[in-house]
Amino acid sequence: MRHTIEHVFDTSPERLWEVFFFDEDYARGLYERMRLTVVRRDLQREGEGPSLIVRRKLLAADRELPGALKRLFQGTSTVTEVGEFNAALRRYSVTIQVPVIGNLVDYGGEYTWETLPSGQLRRVWRGHCDARIPLVGGKLEAYLLGEIEKSMAENFAYTREWLKAHPAS
Template identity: 30%
Template sequence: MKFRCEHRFSNISLSEFERLYFSEEFNVALCKAVNLQRTLISRDEANGRLRRVVKVAPDREIPAPAARILGSNKIEYTETIEYSLGSGRVNWSTVSSVMTDKVDSRGTVTFSSIGGQVLRAVEGDVTVRIPLVGGTVEKFIIADIEKSYERAAEFTRGWIVSHPA
């Protein structure tokens, strides 16, 4: 199931937003603000490319019906991002801690400058291969992703104001 989220940010240039988006200080504060436990596994930057792997554990339980299907009341995942510096396009993928062979999510994050603002667009595809209920679980996961990105956008706007470049 495909999804797309867009958010605009003022008072920051595209290059400043790129630095902010990949800043560890910012990401640690952001995850705390949106109730995600985050562990940096690796961060490699060489030859104009960045590859970062983090383990993420949302600090919330999933609804009981989905928990019964997945066999867990929480879903943790490992996120891998790959980025060519200055390209404005991040490729991301996640590996779930449960039913690893049945859950696939991947997509892109793009940054662009539009009318003096930075537009961040997140596109992805979440696939849950569980007969009869996969679509329901996909909808739950996407709703959670969209809520998290909305809260992240609010936090980011506040950060930009309180941490001018």
């Protein structure tokens, strides 16, 4: 299953990604708004500006799952997100590893972005979820992609508000 989500921000790519990766106040506020319990966040930064590369690993306690899916995960609920950001390629690739059945689920996607003639930033997410689980694979794919869509809507709203309230210095 595939999906595409597009958002437009009133900022530069450099500002958006600097805030996204490195502003601790932003991160705390975002996680709180999304009701996300982050167990661990690791960042590796190489280069600056157009040559910036960031590798991020985020471990988060998953929110409550619907009944049938809850039985699949049976008590283990830490989701791992692994991403690699490359400013020169204008790409942030993300793999999401779900607990217990992760080897049966290919889940993640890629952000790309461009600066519009208006100076705004268009960020596009192209996500996928392929669950190779008989009987429930399609339901799991729809649920996981739906969670990404909800999370990205919350993330977008919060990030727009944050950028307006905290202009670049």
